[in-house]
Structure formats: C-alpha cells, structure tokens
Amino acid sequence: MNYTVRFKIAPDADIVYSSPSGLTVMEAARQAGLDLDSPCAGNGSCGKCLVSVVTAGKEEQRLACQTKIESDLTVIVPRNLLVSNSKIKTIDPNDEKEQRIFENLQNQLEELGFTGDSGLELVTLKLKEPAIDDPMADSERLLAGLHNAMEISLHALRKLPGVLRQNNFSLTCVLDRSCGVLKVIDLMPTNGEAACKPLLTGLAIDIGTTTVAALLVDLSSGKVLASGTRANPQIPYGADVISRIIASTRPGGLELLRRAIVDECLSPLIQEMARKAGIETCQIYKAAVAANTTMTHLFTGVPPEHLRLEPYVPAFFRANGINAFDLGLHIHPEASVLIAPSVGSYVGGDISAGLFASMLFKKDTLSLFIDLGTNGELVLGSKDFLVACACSAGPAFEGGDISSGMRAAEGAIDSVRIDRKSLEPVLTVIGKGKPWGICGSGLIDLVSEFFTCGIIDSRGKFDFTHNAEKQPGVIRKRLHKDEYGMGRYILAFAEETENQKELFISEADIDNFIRAKGAIFSAIRTMLAILNSSMNDIENVFIAGGIGSGINMQNAISIGMLPNIPLERYHYIGNSALAGAYAMLKSQKAAQKIDEIAANMTYLELSSHPSYMDEFVAACFLPHTNSNLFSIAPNANTRACT
C-alpha cells in the first residue's frame, strides 16, 4: 500500500512522493531525494527534525524520524532542515578578489619552490606516419616520440589507433608521473574534432563531517575554475564521526556510507562544477582529498570501526597509488587520487593539509593552529616540532546541541552585538534575510556580549535582578524562565524569523557552548604545560574552519576561549584543509611536505594527561576560574556596560 506524501519546501518547491506504508517521514524524504538534518541518527533524541505534518486538514509538529506514514499527508519542511542543497560558484578567472586566496597560496608555494610539479603534463607532438618499410606499432611509435614515457595505460591504448589517424599522427598526450614511471593516461587529436580541448584540471576536496567543499582547478595556471560546497549526505546517519562509525558496522553500512559521499555528494558536485566551468569530467586528471580520519576511511570504503574501539587504531594513516576508478569517482578513470595522511584516529588529513596551508611549519617561533569543525583539533609547534591533539569540543561551534543553532549557512546569525544602553540585540544574518538560527561565530559574539554586559554571570547563568533594574522593559520582553526554571533569552521573536519560530538561547545552550570553548582553551593550556611554555610565547594563532564568515577574536578572548595575547597575532585562515588539498594537487613537493608534516607530528592523547581534566573544569567559566589569565585585556575592553 502506497501513500502520497507532499513535501513542501515552502514557498518555492513541492516534491510529491509515493511512499510505501510504514516508512518514517525521514526515510520517505531521503527516498524522495531530500536529506533532512538528523544529528541523533534518527533515534528521536535530538529533536532537530521537527516538521509540520498536515493530515486530514489538521497540522501538527512532529519529529520526521519518529513519524510513520500511514495515510496521505503533506509535510512542511523548514528549509534549514535540508542538508543537500549544494552551492556551486563559477569563479571568474579575471575576478581578482575571488582568485586572491589561492594566489596567496600559489605565491607561498612558489616561495617554497613548490611549483610546476603537479606530476601531470600536456605534450603535443607530430609523429612520423608509418609506412611499409616503417611498420612500427602505434604504441611503440608514440613512446619513442615521447622519449621518456615508459608506459601507456590500457584506456589510452584503446583510443590510440583512432586518435593517431584523426589528424595525420598529430596528437596531444596527458602524461602522468605520479606513479613513478611516466605514463600516458589520455590522448586526443591535435586540432581534431575532439569534444574537449586539451586542458589539465584537478579537484581539491575537503570532506568534512558536516560539509563537503571542492575546487576545480586549472593545473597549468593554478586558477580556480569553479568552487562548490554540499552538505555531507551521511548526516542522516548521525551528526558526529562516532555515529557514522557505528552506522558503518551495520550490514552493508560501510558501502552505504561510502556511496553517500561518493555517489550522492561528490559525483553531482563534480558534475555541476564541470558544467559551470565548461569542461568535461573526463578532463579531471587528478584529485587531492583532505578529510578527518573517519571520513578518509568511509570515502575509501575501508572499515573504520577500530577507530572507536580501544586502542583506537585507524586502518591506515597513508594510502597511496589509488585511482579514481577504484574509488568510483566519476572523473578520468586513471586520475590518481591523493589522500592527505592522518596523524592519529582523531587528527586527520584535514589537519596535516591545513597545517601546511597555514605555513606554521616554517615559523621560527611557537605558533598555534586551531581547526574548529565538528570537533576541535589543535597543533602547537614551529619549524622544529609539531604537537597535535583533538579535543571533544562537541558540535556547538557548528550549531549542534544549541536550541536555535545551525551551520554557517543562509539564514544564520553570524554576528551579534548587544546595545549597551537598550540591551537589545543587533544581529547580522548570512544572506541578509530573516534569521533561521545562530551559527558558531554568532554564538561567540552572543556569549561574549552577554558576559560583557553582565546579562550572564561567569557560570553562564542569567542575572535577572541586575538587568531588570537597568532595562525592565527589555528584560521582561526577552528574558524568561521556562517551565523547569531554566532561563532563556529571545534573540528574535516568531514574527521576525524566517520559520516563524522564536529564536532563543537557553542556559543549557550557554552551558554547552562554555564546555566547547573550555575544551579548546584547556587543550591549549595542557599542550603549553607539556611544552613548558606560556601563552605569551605563542607568536601566531591560525584559526581555521567554517564556523562563520570569520570570528571576532576579541570576543573569543574575552570569553576565555582563546589566549589573551595581542590581537594582531591572530589570523583567520578559513578552510585550510581545502587550501592544503589545493597545494597537494598543484605540487608533488607540497604533497611530500604534507606527508613529512604528518609523519613528524606528535599526537598527544589529552585524556591520558592527568592535568587535562582539571584544566577543563577550570576553563568552564567565563572567562576562567583563574581570572588573572584574562585580567589585562590585550586591547581596550570594558567589563561593565556603562
């Protein structure tokens, strides 16, 4: 028995799906091509997948993962629940601003001498045509003409006789030296009627637990031809890597997760980028992937289950010599796929690639690299040593575990100021529309502003009395206690939001956030202690990650998330994993350097350091139990609202 389910992604689209009876709304949505956010992997505990279900004229709020389909119904899906809407940008090669970030990186690669060694080469040549007295075979004729080329791939060999005779033995070859020998992996007639003009392109990919980002790069010029992002379609299997690993151990689970990332995410993302850039996907001859250790396993189809079982061992740090065909990636079948090497179970290739992009490994003085993703990873070091650790900051920086939290996407509040006089919030929203929720950078601002204005105390609890004295009207309007006595502050009223739902932050949310910032700060303190260094020894801090359009470093310091050192030492470097993948793509020497970085990085297991728990507890205050650490503000910073 099938029922008609109408998914309304109001106001712009309806999807009608004929669903077998007994599926949940979440399952039916997936089958209809809609991935709904599901941090708890569909077990009904997180409450994030709330949708409006209309049956027989009656509208009810229901959890999509817990609602079975037993009649025809209409489901109104809040747009922020949808995780699969990919964003593809064509980069105008002449738009300087767009290219600048990669030009910077290219300049840095050039400074290092890491240039012109992508391992791929386009060679155009004209061969002597065969004759009765010169009956050398096509393949041997080509290899002799190429001097150094030793091998021709089966794929190219199958095309060879036709290509040679299309334009009098003039042809262009794609040579790949990534596997040791120089190998012909593709060929096309020169000035022939080939569908594609000779062009060497490659893909840089960052597979995040939550978001996948990719660049399509012209390997000859280094120019970015298109960029795109897409939600990781594994999200319905759980928000964090542990739930994904558990999902992979179910029968067929690993293959399901592998296909989710390869077939449901990368393939369409690649196709869209290629279309936008006006190339064929078979012209993509190389790919470089940076991802955390779990994502690397799921992407390659290697069982990750031992990552979460003592003694927490990955199946591999490094994986070489893999080609696109074996991974099911729809680019040139013989394209080599580089995977940034992992350092440990919870410090992955995204960190080794990202650390390269930060150029920390060249610094003479102590520097800190922080990647704020679904988890927090930190590297402390210089050109002489590197120490890495992961801390379970939890998903708060990506909007997880926060009532009105969301990823840094359209509709997210990404910065907040509390007016010192009126105590009213002043918000900015990504996309400039009405807000849906609040993302990581907005939360940092919000907590910092609350604390600075005295709206919350150093344990993150609302100070009803003091504030009501100052602004009784606003406080009455915005600050409430819920039925359990927990305080909440309304950031936007239902009529002001996109989904007509009150947008608020509760004391529980602030508590989750404080634990997240505490995890980061205590990790820094623990590492410094082990290295016998102090905060002030840190000359550079590189903050990476997609938690917003940027972070207000001052605010992050004032809440005790980042060390109280001069602001000019802070550098927000965006998606460094993607930038590192770009470097691997462009230069074999860069890839080798990233290998060295990973091999030389010492992995520190924080939980095995007795001082870490004490540091963590001490850091779960605003700004810290030891207020001396933040007593001298590096810049003008007033504690109280005057």
Next chain:
Amino acid sequence: MNYTVRFKIAPDADIVYSSPSGLTVMEAARQAGLDLDSPCAGNGSCGKCLVSVVTAGKEEQRLACQTKIESDLTVIVPRNLLVSNSKIKTIDPNDEKEQRIFENLQNQLEELGFTGDSGLELVTLKLKEPAIDDPMADSERLLAGLHNAMEISLHALRKLPGVLRQNNFSLTCVLDRSCGVLKVIDLMPTNGEAACKPLLTGLAIDIGTTTVAALLVDLSSGKVLASGTRANPQIPYGADVISRIIASTRPGGLELLRRAIVDECLSPLIQEMARKAGIETCQIYKAAVAANTTMTHLFTGVPPEHLRLEPYVPAFFRANGINAFDLGLHIHPEASVLIAPSVGSYVGGDISAGLFASMLFKKDTLSLFIDLGTNGELVLGSKDFLVACACSAGPAFEGGDISSGMRAAEGAIDSVRIDRKSLEPVLTVIGKGKPWGICGSGLIDLVSEFFTCGIIDSRGKFDFTHNAEKQPGVIRKRLHKDEYGMGRYILAFAEETENQKELFISEADIDNFIRAKGAIFSAIRTMLAILNSSMNDIENVFIAGGIGSGINMQNAISIGMLPNIPLERYHYIGNSALAGAYAMLKSQKAAQKIDEIAANMTYLELSSHPSYMDEFVAACFLPHTNSNLFSIAPNANTRACT
C-alpha cells in the same frame, strides 16, 4: 512471436530453446549456448554449417546461418559442428608423465637461472598488537613488519582491519613486485577461518584463432594443477583473423569479440579449471597470455583494424602494467596480466613465447622454428640473430578449406596409410570412434601416401588409368569424378562414418593443401636465400602447433613441405606458445628474455621479396618443380609401390 526449437545433438542431448521469430538457426543456437562452426562468418559461402532441419515431419539439409526460424522445428546438429565443448583435465601432481613436459621446461628454466622469480611471494608474519601507547595504524604496522613492502592495494587495505583481528595479528600476505614496488595485493588470517588456504597460482593462456588452451599452475612448485582447452567462441565471426578484424569494425563489434574471448571462453575455462584443482579463482594472482597479434588486440579491447590496412600497423607490440580487473578477467582483481610481445602484424606474441620455449635462441647453429596454426609463422636463426616471417598457408592444416576437413579433435582422422597392395586406406581416428573428418596430420599422411603410391601425380591430380590397371575394384569403388569432372577419393563410406556422410578428398582439397605446404616451403627457401644459407645448414627444426597428435616428418618431407634433411634434426614441440606463457608466468627473467627475443627479431615481409612468388609457384608441386631438392631421400623412402 516465439517458436520452439529443439536442438538434437544426437544421441546424447536435446536443448529446447524458445526462439523469437526471424532469427537464423545459427543465431538461435548461439543464444541457446551452442556455438556452431562458421568459417565464413555466417554469410552462407562456406557451406560448413549444414544441419538437418525437421519441420512438420519433413527432414531437410539446410545451412544453419541461412535458415530463418518461422515455425516450431527440430534441428539435428552434427557433433563436429559444435565448437564450444571445452575439455578440462585435472593433472595429478603425482602423475609423472603428465608433468614431464613442464618439468622439462622447468629444468631448462633452471639451467638458465630463470627460477624463483615469479614476482609473487607469500609471507606469513605475526605483528605486535596495538596498544594505547602504540596506536600505529594497521597499514603502517603491516608495512613496517614487511620491511621492504612499500604499498598496499586498496583491495587488501579494505580487508586488513578484519584479517588482523581474526587471529591476533597473525596473517599471510601475497606480495607482488611486478610493478616495480613491492605491493601487498592480498591477505588472509594465518590459521584463520578463511575460505582458501594460502596458495599462489597463476594462469598460462594461449589464445589461438581456433582453439584456446590454458594451464593452472602452482607458482611455488611449478606444478600444473589443471589444463583445459576450449574452442575460440569468436569462430562464428569468421575462421581467420581477417574476418575477425572486419567483424570488430562493425558498431559494437570490438566489444562483442572481446567479450566472446573473455566472458564466453576464458571465464568459464578458468572457473572449471579452478573447480577441478580445488582452488578459488581469487587465488589466481598472475596470468601470462600468448596469442597472435590480432587475438592480443581483441583480448585487450584495442582496435585491430589497421592490422589489415596498409601499411599493416598494430596498435601495440608490447602492453605492460595491465591488471586482471581492467581486462574483465575473473581472477584476483589485482593480478597482473602479462602479454607476450608481438614482432609484427602477423608475427605475434605466440611466436616470441613459442620461440623461447623451443630454446632456439640458445643454439649456436642455424635452426628453424615453424608454428603451424591457422596461419604459418617461421623463425630462422640462432643465438646470434632471428628472422621471422608469416606465410598465408591458409587454414588447411587445421582442416579449413578441405571438404571433409576438421580440427584435431575427437573423430578426426589423424594418420593415414595406403595399403601398398590393396590401395585401401588404413586410418587412425582421435578418440578411436568412427571418423567425422580429417585433420592436418592426417592430410599430410594422405597426400604423401597418395603421391608415394602414384594415386596422384605431382600436380595433385588423380591418375585414374594407371591405378585402375593395378586395382580396378578398389579404384572403381573409391575413385570418382563429380558432375564437374573433378576427381575425389572416398576415405570412408557413409555407413562407416559417425555422421553417416561420405568422407572424401577432392582434387580441389588436394590443391588447397598443396598451396598450404608450398607456402611453408617457399617461405623457408626465401629466408634461406636472404641469409645466404642452404637447407643443409639447418641443424634443428622445431615444429609447433596443434595440428594433430604429431606429424609424420618423413611424409611431410616427401611431399615437399619440409626440407629434405635428416629426420633426427626434427623436433615436434607441441603447443610452444602455451609453454612460453608458462615460462613467463614462472619467471620474470623469462618474460624479460621473451621481450628481448621479440625486440631482436627481424620481421621479413615475404610479399615484398620478389623471389617469394617464384618460390611459391615452384613449391606448388609434389614434391617440388626442382625435384633435385628431394631426390636423395634422407631415410629409406620408396617412390613407387611395389
């Protein structure tokens, strides 16, 4: 509309097939799994596919390729028309006779120092188990334990975490060094519950135009575990390489022919051999293929069309680094597949491999290698030089173009003696049953005996007068002229044959045969002339090919097919291409030697030598127009019957 077609492969099997209307009987038979012999590729010109068709109680002889199915019918298929019945033999490792031929070859490999270097290795090891303070990844742990291994394949990596934990980190690895670096391509738990016990096996394959032969070899001991042959299922696309090349140029034709050899022939052959030998096909880690240039192209899916167009250039002589998966061969997916290198368009890898097996390349003195297949290939040389040529002997040695001709299979007359007194034929038949036809070795005997007894003259025409004087009864019974005045000799009367059809040889058949033997002899003469040598300089003649259980060399000399030199210089070496493939499989040095042999062989295009046509015309007599060449019989040899 479907009709019921009952194929009777009398008396032992009926196959009932529901055929769409409009198919030919040949096409319906193919779809029902029966491959019918079709030398003319189904265009109705050769008349070989004659079957009995019974419709509505009426029985008629019809050509299967020309008869459309337009009603229910019964088709009686003569058994010799079936080409797909494969023959698989399990070799008893203790049966000395069966192993002897490969023991001889192994001994020769050992003499050359070509031993223990198959490139594959089984290594058993026990790794230290990981711990909290030793969290090295599985892959890095394994590679460190293997010292020299540099890489692990994706296939093996995916199995690694499970295999390691099945028996406390004890495991057995299959290492492959064929691609330069030492690579782990498979692994299994030691003493675990794996389906297959560790065993390294390989396949030697000879893809002939007509017959495919293969050996399953234990790579550690060199023992042959099973051997098998199967008709080449491309036969319905034409008997010779030229028809196959033409068939490959039709839309989808190349893929059709590639699948015929890989999916319809090799896959079932490999499966049957593996079953007989009690191993799994995934335990086959290497393959070596020897084949003529056209077959090599069709097997790899590389367009062969320019082989038959001036200036007759192959797409490749050598193809390296191909693995089983890319070829669609159902053995271990990462098994490397070696292909014996070709020398020219009509001197293929079967010749370079076969020449190695003959050990001619080690001889101090002039030696001759002849491969009698669907075509004839010759190599003249010594350890100092090698000259190769191909002559269009045509398919006569394999029974083609001969009225009652057939391949050397069950039912074939493989030797003939004419009783000197009665002039009655004395036949031996392969399988010892009633005869179906006559194969190459039988034809050599028959023509030799006819000529020796004076039944035919030196132009191959029957001498009615002279023979009728001697044995009027026999001659009246057996020697006839057909309606066009062409003589024919009945070898077996309808009631004596398996298919109840008269088995005869006509003057046209003898003419075809004389052209075939003339092509061989004139090729030898031309090569000798170019090298300024004489017949008597040839110290060894190696005859290879599957033309029968062996050749009566004396008879072959007496008809002027082979040089008139002492019989002890002749060596029948059987399927030398298969033996060469076996050597490639066993030893990387042997494979390298075969590469050198091919690279150093000079290809001689006979048709461009003006003397060849004259030589050919002169050789199209019995024994030769210059009877001095055969005047002094090397052994006792009486011209006339006394």
